[in-house]
Amino acid sequence: MLIAQQDSTDQIKNGSFENSQSKDSIFVMTKSPWGALLRSAVVPGWGQIYNESYWKAPVIWAISAWLVYNWIDNNNLYKDFGDSYVVSLDPDDRKLRNFYRDQRDLFSIYIGITYFLNLVDAYVDAHLFDFTVEEDGITGQPMLGLRFKF
DSSP states (O other): OOOOOOOEEEEEETTEEEEEEOOOOOOOOSSOHHHHHHHHHHSTTHHHHHTTOTTHHHHHHHHHHHHHHHHHHHHHHHHHHHHHHHHHOOHHHHHHHHHHHHHHHHHHHHHHHHHHHHHHHHHHHHHTTTOEEEEOTTTOOEEEEOOOOO
């Protein structure tokens, strides 16, 4: 048995009820996820500015600057202890040299992870730009509005 049901909603307009049919609408995203990702790939933080998440860009810049500063500092110390190791042949210099090399390499990994997370954040934020949680006018309860695109 096949039953077809016509979608209709009751709306309150000027104190009277009207019966209107719901119409299908095509959802068009406001922000381009790939555009945000490419912007962040070129200049980290640019995708967050494109997505109007202005507070995230300085956070990304500060974290990146701190990581780059530490990479440069550890690289300079690695070179200094490398030179002193060649001159003095002290085993402590070799340990420190290896320590600073490891720290430098670790900060390289942190810089890569920060860059990757910057890209992921820009992409996901652009996808969720149109996501809203509004209150129902009648009950005052929050409503969750989801749109799926197939």
